[in-house]
Amino acid sequence: MxxxxxxxxxxxxxxxxxxxxxxxxxxxxxxxxxxxxxxxxxxxxxxxxxxxxxxxxxxxxxxxxxxxxxxxxxxxxxxxxxxxxxxxxxxxxxxxxxxxxxxxxxxxxxxxxxxxxxxxxxxxxxxxxxxxxxxxxxxxxxxxxxxxxxxxxxxxxxxxxxxxxxxxxxxxxxxxxxxxxxxxxxxxxxxxxxxxxxxxxxxxxxxxxxxxxxxxxxSPHELKTEIMREEVLEIIIDTPEDWIERLMKLEVVKEIALFGNALHAVVENAELSIPLIKDFLTNEKASNYKIEKIEPSLEDVFVSLIESYDKNEEKIK
Ligand SMILES: Nc1ncnc2c1ncn2[C@@H]1O[C@H](COP(=O)(O)OP(=O)(O)OP(=O)(O)O)[C@@H](O)[C@H]1O
Ligand SMILES: [Mg+2]
Incomplete structure (x- = not known):
């Protein structure tokens, strides 16, 4: 060679x-x-x-x-x-x-x-x-x-x-x-x-x-747009840290983490998940929140890839 x-x-x-x-x-x-x-x-x-x-x-x-x-x-x-x-x-x-x-x-x-x-x-x-x-x-x-x-x-x-x-x-x-x-x-x-x-x-x-x-x-662009299977939602909400545990209980939310002043939630399908999350937040009397699909950051991509690697490894064991 x-x-x-x-x-x-x-x-x-x-x-x-x-x-x-x-x-x-x-x-x-x-x-x-x-x-x-x-x-x-x-x-x-x-x-x-x-x-x-x-x-x-x-x-x-x-x-x-x-x-x-x-x-x-x-x-x-x-x-x-x-x-x-x-x-x-x-x-x-x-x-x-x-x-x-x-x-x-x-x-x-x-x-x-x-x-x-x-x-x-x-x-x-x-x-x-x-x-x-x-x-x-x-x-x-x-x-x-x-x-x-x-x-x-x-x-x-x-x-x-x-x-x-x-x-x-x-x-x-x-x-x-x-x-x-x-x-x-x-x-x-x-x-x-x-x-x-x-x-x-x-x-x-x-x-x-x-x-x-x-x-x-x-490339960074490929990793963000092609390699990550899931989609990422940005949720802007007052006291975001108080919502992490509650939102994690929703079945559509795979991962959630604090990202600056907002939350990043990893979901299978953004279009289907947004209304469900909105319903939940309204029920829980959250006011002033905003939720939208965003391009994942490299950190989102890496966290998601590592989590799914670990999950697969567990399945094989
Ligand atoms: N000479 C060695 N003998 C035994 N284990 C080693 C040796 N060198 C590295 N390892 C182990 O191999 C693994 C990989 O180590 P390595 O230093 O390549 O990691 P790294 O990705 O550079 O990590 P870091 O970000 O901390 O620098 C670690 O578990 C480390 O403990
Ligand atoms: Mg090293």
Whole structure:
């Protein structure tokens, strides 16, 4: 298997003892794509990334990253990709410059390019005034940009970012995504994991991974319009939290959750459910409510897919 794709895996599996962390997943990432990998804690995101980066050998399955085989060519992969781990692998005791020098060495940047690349990282990270400071004193957003700079100092064509924005303030998150989009515009493939739904919207395509399985894959628009079988109603009502339990008792309401100041209810069929819910609310003497069908948010889609996966799993047991 030789691949034209930036990333391609077939039946990729990782077991730790008897526990299956990644369960024979198959997918491909196009060159220049921003590919989001989403899933709750322990879903298998980091384990998958580590296999793709040549750090961890799969139990079975096969795959290529940038044309290199993930089992036989792990060293070539490590040299050719950028990897930013969940813990931002920076040395706190080193200064900003020393960290950059360290990664220049690992990636064997040529002597004539070293200085130029270092300045590029420092400028990209906005660390001009802090180049001689110990990394330990940097705030989260700066550390994050320095970690990204170090991960891409060798100008890789494929970059893996494992929760690059966790624990970083909203402004830094937004700036970080501007950088990511710029990289993609220049042809770099970005594979990124995140827990933030607003960030997922920036991805060209998203895979949702749960208990080691990919349970949905598509563009944000496809996921919202095609993949979710149920429909979502927005209910605007006074003291919405007081209504959650009562509305859940209605047979047509599959799920209900507070969403800002409103409720989002998942139903099989919006047209049939709206009159039933209206009758119920009128009977219960609710005043001033509004109810309408809305396009589901990505969060609605994911919650719904995960719930139905769990229900199916229970049935099989
Ligand atoms: N070296 C290991 N030995 C045993 N179990 C492991 C090992 N690494 C990961 N696991 C387990 O595999 C599962 C998947 O872990 P992984 O780190 O890939 O999840 P994740 O999706 O990245 O989660 P998070 O969002 O918390 O980072 C978890 O149950 C984890 O405990
Ligand atoms: Mg992880």
């Amino acid at each position: 030789k691949s034209e794709k930036a990333v391609e895996v077939i039946n990729l599996e990782k077991k730790f003892g008897k526990f299956t962390a990644v369960n024979r997943i198959s997918f491909a990432v196009n060159k220049g794509e921003i590919f989001g990998f989403l899933g709750p804690n322990g879903a298998g995101k980091s384990t998958t990334i580590r296999m793709l980066c040549g750090i961890l050998s799969p139990t079975s399955g096969d795959g290529h990253v940038g044309g290199n085989n993930i089992i036989k060519e792990q060293e070539a992969i490590k040299q050719n990709i950028g990897y930013m781990s969940q813990k931002f692998s920076l040395y706190d005791d080193l200064t900003v410059e020393e960290n950059i020098n360290f990664y220049s060495g690992i990636y064997r940047i040529s002597d004539q390019k070293k200085a130029e690349r270092k300045e590029w990282v420092i400028k990209m990270a906005g660390l001009e005034d802090l180049r001689s400071s110990r990394t330990a004193i940097l705030a989260g957003g700066w550390k994050q940009r320095l970690a990204l700079g170090c991960a891409i100092i060798h100008e890789p064509k494929i970059v893996f970012l494992d929760e690059p924005t966790s624990g970083v303030d909203p402004i830094s998150r937004r700036d970080f995504w501007i950088l990511i989009k710029e990289m993609a515009k220049n042809g770099v493939t970005v594979f990124v994991t995140t827990h933030y739904m607003d960030e997922a919207e920036n991805c060209n395509r998203i895979a949702l991974i749960y208990k080691g399985n990919i349970i949905a894959l598509g």
